[in-house]
Amino acid sequence: MSSRQASLDQEVKNGTSRNVLERCASVNEYFDISFKVMLLGDSAVGKTCVLVRFKDGAFLGGNFIATVGIDFRIWDTAGQERFRSVTHAYYRDAQALLLLYDITRKSSFDNIRAWLTEIHEYAQKDVVIMLLGNKSDMAAERVIKHEEGQKLAKEYGVPFMETSAKTGLNVELAFHAIARELTQRAASQPHEPKFQIHDYIESQKQKSNCCGGLM
Numbered sequence: 665m666s667s668r669q670a671s672l673d674q675e676v677k678n679g680t681s682r683n684v685l686e687r688c689a690s691v692n693e694y695f696d697i698s699f700k701v702m703l704l705g706d707s708a709v710g711k712t713c714v715l716v717r718f719k720d721g722a723f724l725g726g727n728f729i730a731t732v733g734i735d736f737r738i739w740d741t742a743g744q745e746r747f748r749s750v751t752h753a754y755y756r757d758a759q760a761l762l763l764l765y766d767i768t769r770k771s772s773f774d775n776i777r778a779w780l781t782e783i784h785e786y787a788q789k790d791v792v793i794m795l796l797g798n799k800s801d802m803a804a805e806r807v808i809k810h811e812e813g814q815k816l817a818k819e820y821g822v823p824f825m826e827t828s829a830k831t832g833l834n835v836e837l838a839f840h841a842i843a844r845e846l847t848q849r850a851a852s853q854p855h856e857p858k859f860q861i862h863d864y865i866e867s868q869k870q871k872s873n874c875c876g877g878l879m
């Protein structure tokens with residue numbers, strides 16, 4: 665791990681990072697392809713926690729990135745309005761965007777439309793977008809139903825799932841689905857059938873359900 669990476673990791677762990685922040689999840693030179701993935705959404709929806717959950721859980725332990733030979737560079741962003749112009753500049757060249765809201769905070773859900781408008785304005789045309797309703801562990805405080813998230817995602821034609829950085833629910837699945845979509849796109853030939861991210865997510869959820877997982 666580089667000293668820059670170590671210091672970024674420390675910032676995130678300390679909770680001192682409140683700026684656009686680069687987190688390279690792996691060491692560049694070992695990989696053939698590099699993808700830039702960003703987490704977006706209102707302040708305090710849980711972007712940093714989802715990233716830390718992924719990286720410190722599945723990413724390091726599971727080693728799935730090394731086996732497919734990609735460099736999965738994940739950028740955490742500040743949700744606060746005052747950083748918005750900086751954030752635009754960063755997601756211009758992102759290949760995938762994970763857009764989060766907090767299921768216990770209606771305003772963060774209502775703002776998703778505005779986020780999507782900005783994304784369509786500033787991001788690449790073929791960017792992979794995924795909508796995540798985070799903090800699904802907070803059942804008692806829930807104000808946004810699962811179906812509302814699903815409906816919004818369907819309207820925009822993007823995959824959706826609820827996540828919890830606290831329990832880890834669906835965090836790995838979200839990143840794995842994105843990684844698969846990006847790698848399949850990079851490798852696929854024009855005549856090959858396209859990878860179906862929606863089908864992949866549903867099949868993984870069913871597998872998890874059948875083995876006692878929480879969905």
Ligand SMILES: Nc1nc2c(ncn2[C@@H]2O[C@H](COP(=O)(O)OP(=O)(O)OP(=O)(O)O)[C@@H](O)[C@H]2O)c(=O)[nH]1
Binds near residue numbers: 708
């Ligand atoms: N219960 C619960 N709390 C969460 C979850 N994810 C994040 N939190 C809490 O929500 C708060 C905000 O989390 P952050 O990860 O800092 O949010 P952020 O979106 O990165 O915020 P900004 O950096 O301001 O944009 C913290 O108090 C977290 O502990 C979750 O899945 N469940």
